[in-house]
Amino acid sequence: MGEEKKKSGLSASFVTGAVALVFLTVGYQVAVFLNRAALSRILEEREVAAAVREPESSSGPEAEFSPGQRNDSDRIVPDMKHSRGDMQKSRAGRKRRQVESFRFNPNDISVEGLQRLGFSEAQARAIDNYRIKGGRFNRKSDFAKSFVVSDSIYRRLESYIDIPLTDLNAADSAAFDALPGIGGYFASKMVEYRTALGGYSYKEQLMDIYRFDNDRFDALKDLVDVCPEHCSPYRLWSLPEDSLRMHPYIGSYSARGVVVYRENNPEEKWTVDGLEEAGILRRGMAEKLRRCRLSK
8 A cells, every 4th residue: 555655656756747847848949949039030130231221331342241240142131121212212311421622711601511511410500600699710720629620620621721811901890890809999990090091001000000009910910911902002192182181191291291392393203202301201101101002
């Protein structure tokens, strides 16, 4: 009786163990199957992405492939999820934007033009917003200091930056105001003095303006110019006395002397040196007037 119970107990344990082993085996096989299926799915998705992605660069037929990278002959191109038209659209969307280099003025180039130069839309709009708020790039170095202009982009574009000089005889007060160290007061004085002179003949005449010192001039002398086509010669030898007296280098007393000198000397002697020798012009004023563009 005892032996039968013992045999019965052993049989039950054996059956339980066998059933458990079967379940473990089946479970292991199911896990392996699911794992392989997942890996296969991942590989398939990678191949799909590779099939529609435009390669950024190519080294030709001898290009080496890094570990894990497939050759085109091994690539699987799915025909169910991606049609040829979808793949072409994807390539076009992923195609790199072409970057150009051309001469430009950072003060007036459009947002689209900045993007053509290689700036993102956000960067281009940041530059445009700076200009809209009154900002100005007076020198190339000012453009380089912009927080959206990287060193690499600036090195590529530096030789293409073209910021025109401010013509002292063509600019308005707003253009003068934009120059460093000027502001509204000196901008208006620069226009007034230009009128009194009949036009600037050389840029150093700015220092004749009251309180326009060397430091102020040095801060902008490389940003301004005097273009001859915008400066008519001063008619020292033909203007009437009333007009001559308005010139800063002549004044009332010298204006009368110039007229008298013209009336009593032949034309070949009509020179600034002759006026100085005759005592009509003081030495300092004669030196300044000598540098002006004059006409008969």
